[in-house]
Amino acid sequence: MQYDSKLPIYLQVINAIKMDIINERIKCGQKLPSNRELAVTYTINPNTAARVYQELEREGVCFTRRGMGTFVTEDETIIKDIRTQMADEAIVEFLKKINELGISVEEAVNMIRQREE
Amino acid sequence: MLESIQITKKFVGKTAVDGISMRLEQGHIYALLGPNGSGKTTWMKMVSGLIKPTSGEIRYNGNLIGIGTRKEIAYMSTEPYFYNWMTVENVGKYYQDFFDDFSMDRYNLMIQNMDLTGKLKVKSLSSGMMAKLKVAVTMARDAKIYLLDEPLNGIDLLARDAVMNMILQAASNDKTLIISSHLVEELETVVDKAIFIKESHLAGVYDVEALRVYDNISLADKYREVFSNVSMGGVR
Numbered sequence: 001m002q003y004d005s006k007l008p009i010y011l012q013v014i015n016a017i018k019m020d021i022i023n024e025r026i027k028c029g030q031k032l033p034s035n036r037e038l039a040v041t042y043t044i045n046p047n048t049a050a051r052v053y054q055e056l057e058r059e060g061v062c063f064t065r066r067g068m069g070t071f072v073t074e075d076e077t078i079i080k081d082i083r084t085q086m087a088d089e090a091i092v093e094f095l096k097k098i099n100e101l102g103i104s105v106e107e108a109v110n111m112i113r114q115r116e117e
Numbered sequence: 118m119l120e121s122i123q124i125t126k127k128f129v130g131k132t133a134v135d136g137i138s139m140r141l142e143q144g145h146i147y148a149l150l151g152p153n154g155s156g157k158t159t160w161m162k163m164v165s166g167l168i169k170p171t172s173g174e175i176r177y178n179g180n181l182i183g184i185g186t187r188k189e190i191a192y193m194s195t196e197p198y199f200y201n202w203m204t205v206e207n208v209g210k211y212y213q214d215f216f217d218d219f220s221m222d223r224y225n226l227m228i229q230n231m232d233l234t235g236k237l238k239v240k241s242l243s244s245g246m247m248a249k250l251k252v253a254v255t256m257a258r259d260a261k262i263y264l265l266d267e268p269l270n271g272i273d274l275l276a277r278d279a280v281m282n283m284i285l286q287a288a289s290n291d292k293t294l295i296i297s298s299h300l301v302e303e304l305e306t307v308v309d310k311a312i313f314i315k316e317s318h319l320a321g322v323y324d325v326e327a328l329r330v331y332d333n334i335s336l337a338d339k340y341r342e343v344f345s346n347v348s349m350g351g352v353r
Contacts, residue, residue: 007329040285044306045326046289047309
């Protein structure tokens, strides 16, 4: 995975995992790799890997079964929520750029429609 | 815990390490960063007990570095240190004779994973293969502290991936890994702490993720800030 080295690595890995869950590359209820496997797969520090799971757990995206590992939530509303949340982040990012270019939201919407046609 | 207390090493006409004091905790991977000749190798050699400090002391869990700590501290030097007649298999046996904590099983597994074979002659190895062999034989020890001096130097991308893989496989809560390098970008995601050594002095110890979270800068940015007067340009 390519990282932006100025942004927190744990957030970038969290987003990659969320994207995999939304796209069903990782399924609801599926077991996630161990801390070490995650560290090796993403070439990240094991403490960063632990933090990734802590955050995902805090957000309810995954949960730990004692002695069995970390699993993706089976609650589909949570997955819908993270999808909405990620879409929202993408929109905020987009609006920021459009604003920098001095383009109004209406203009941007028209441009998107034209492109779609 | 590894403590470097006012450690100084003077060679004739040059002070290689000058009053370095710091504490390194277990469960972290440290980058030891600084330009060539800044004192990284000398500091590592003192921690591993290969050379004695001129003044100051180094303690591991309270004990002075010496015969007693040698079995807890694994050191990989930059320069190759195998005999030309040795095969990959011989290198393992050589280590097994020297170190009680060496695991031949782990060594063989790593060798296998890296497409090295036991019968290969050390002198026939490419620099990438040699780098992998050096890391493998070091990480096959069950030490508490691993000092790797420039493990990524002069090797291609795939060999670097393999080396990183071995390092991450070996890292755990009760171990301390210290990796020196001048390839800062390569260590960016793997280390969680960075020690900067500038002209024989300690120039700071940083939490790498905290640099990104609180200062929006990368480890490489911090490196530039510490070691050069060149500005980062108007990018940010």
